[in-house]
Amino acid sequence: MKSKTAACMLLSLLMLSACSSPATNGSAPAQSTGQQSESSPSAESTGTETTETNTAATGETTGEGASEATATSPGQTGTSAESTATNAEQTQQPYTYHMNKSYNIVPNEESEATPKKVVLLTFDDGPKDEKMINSMMDTLDKHHAKAIFFVNGYRIKSHPELLKLIHDRGGIIGNHTYDHIVLKKESKAKVTQQIEDTQTLIEKTINVSPRFLRAPNGATNDTVHELAKKHDMLYMNWSVGSLDWVNQKDPDAVITNVMDQLHSGSIILMHELPWTVEALDRLLTKLEEKGYSFVDPNAIDPTKTP
Secondary structure, three states: OHHHHHHHHHHHHHHHHHHHHHHHHHHHHHHHHHHHHHHHHHHHHHHHHHHHHHHHHHHHHHOOOHHHHOOOOHHHHHHHHHHHHHHHHHHOOOOOEEEOOOOEEEEOOOOOOOOOOEEEEEEEEEOOOHHHHHHHHHHHHHOOOOEEEEEOHHHHHHOHHHHHHHHHOOOEEEEOOOOOOOHHHOOHHHHHHHHHHHHHHHHHHHOOOOOEEOOHHHOOOHHHHHHHHHOOOEEOOOOEEOOOOOOOOOHHHHHHHHHHHOOOOEEEEEEOOHHHHHHHHHHHHHHHHOOOEEOOHHHEOOOOOO
């Protein structure tokens, strides 16, 4: 009886052991699988970061400029763009001069260090001739000077390449109306057409909007000034006339007329004429010998109207 009981107990123990072992062995794979499943998001995240890094690397390879190559995220790209815009603003020179009511160029109050003994060079009634333009620009370059070229619309229409030549060589373009007529004798509609047609033609030809306006013969009226303000232009006459249009083709007379009227801030009126072109180098040399500097028209504030 005892032997039978012992045998039964032994059989029960063996059965219990056999049943419990598969359960234990089965739980381990389930637990391991669970851990791998939880780690999957990290694996996906790693994959995403790799993709973004590769995309950034592609951007560095195809991007233009070192600043763009360093951009590795949208946020950084935006910062780079803002930095570029800031740099562009910093490179734009501030206005240091303005024109007073006597048509003289004077330093702004906040620009006390700016040279005061200055003249502004201006040429009217072009563009006419390639050879004369190149000669004038060569002389201006020699003296490190810039000038405003007040041009007529009908001349631009005939020879747009000459306007491009002046612009490409650093000349500042001003509006001198379309047909060079006396504006104060014309209707408001005619004055508007003369100024706005020329403005549009200049913009289409060189992609620049003139910031200076001069009426032929200096004959202005309220409509002219209203249109100048409308188109953000400074209306500009002159304070020294070279009289090159009446001096019987004499280069020496051009120089004498300017030097006799010369004063600080002078806006000098000249024209694209052969004898003026011939006189220009000697004239600028004499001005420099008198201690005058040449105002860059880009430094003149067009919003300060007298």
